[in-house]
Amino acid sequence: MDDKKYIQSVVSSSRPKKYPQNKILLDKKNLEKALQLKGLKIQLKESLKGGFISQVYSANLDGKDVVVKHTSGSIPSDPTEMYLDKKSHNVDCQVLKNLQSNHKIKVPKLLYDFPNITTSVMENLYSQGFKLMQNKIFDKNLPINAAERVGRMIGNLIIESRTWKKFSVVQTAIMSIYERGLELRQSYPNSQKEYLELEKKYVENNKFWSWPDCHPKNIFVNKKGEVAFIDFGYSQWGDQRFVLPSHLAHIVIYCLAGYIGSDLAKEYIEKCVSAYREIEPIDELLFCQYLAMEVFHRANGKWITGIDTKKQKLALLKFGYTVFDEKIYIINKLLNLL
Ligand SMILES: Nc1ncnc2c1ncn2[C@@H]1O[C@H](COP(=O)(O)OP(=O)(O)OP(=O)(O)O)[C@@H](O)[C@H]1O
Ligand SMILES: [Mg+2]
Secondary structure (H helix, E strand, O other), rough: OHHHHOOOOOOOOOOOOOOOOOOOOOOOOHHHHHHHHHOOOEEEEEEEEEEOEEEEEEEEOOOEEEEEEEEEOEEOOOOOOEEEEEHHHHHHHHHHHHHHHOOOOOOEEEEEEEEEOOOOEOOOOHHHHEHHHHHHHHHHOOOHHHHHHHHHHHHHHHHHHHOOOOOOOOOOHHHHHHHHHHHHHOOOOOOOOHHHHEEEHHOOOOOOOEOOOHHHEEEEEEOOOEEEEEOOOOOEEEOOHHHHHHHHHHHHHHHHHHOOOHHHHHHHHHHHHHHOOOOOOOHHHHHHHHHHHHHHHHOOOOOOOOOOHHHHHHHHHHHHHHHHOOOOOOOOHHOOOO
16 A cells, blocks of 8 residues: 555645755854854853754853844654744844834843844843743742733733734744644544634734734743743734733643642733733633633643643643533633633
């Protein structure tokens, strides 16, 4: 039997047949040299993140603490993944530039952007007294005093981005929902209706900008409950109504996985939702469906840490199935599942 002919790989219709050649990431020494050749008096220090698509270092620039982010592309290693273009660097920097002087939305100051080596130099949020929300969650210390600010800042970001001129992105709406919705699709293999309805909404509402990556790994908070957002490389022109449920799905996920107490998670979600609502209305049905889709997406721990055990994974799956099977499409009822 010709297995090549009969095995149907999982591919998105927008997936390119051939990927561009991908240069390997510059290592620490070469990156430091490349930046010095650009005229910067810079020394790279410890790695804040190293991986396939980006390396982030703390650094010293003229005696000041900064962060250097170098981005590369990534060729998919399994058929459910997408090609990740190093030009996500340009998207990240474009969004940072659009927000530099905005008083309602805090992002790090962008000090230098070097597109030809896909590297940026930014203000170091750690040295400004900020901590990553994700780490606070893992310390069982969800920053409840940041809930309203996060809700308000997401609302303001959505409103502000409607004034932006369209810029090129590396991930289209269909790529984004395809990747994030795959687990929902596989959860209802015989109809796929649940996924397909959301795909249509996400793709058709593409007049404005959407940032699905607003999870606790991309949000900084300080003691006062002030908030800063990072990491916009995989944002796109798609349904903005996904941004808030995408964020709050992670509060649900870490609650169900045992890092956040149920009452605290509910309080965070209620505060965040009501602050957002003062700025932008919420379609509760769509909110609940998008949120449950993201919970399915993370149910096996995809792209996040902390979801490791059978108990945690089953709790996430149970939540997702309950929302869709029992049509729990009101936020208050959704909270009863925690
Ligand atoms: N301006 C900054 N100040 C302090 N730390 C930063 C800053 N930017 C990035 N970092 C650190 O580097 C990590 C990775 O940064 P970022 O999220 O922008 O890159 P990424 O390649 O998208 O990473 P990931 O895949 O982990 O989301 C952050 O979680 C944070 O710890
Ligand atoms: Mg990130």
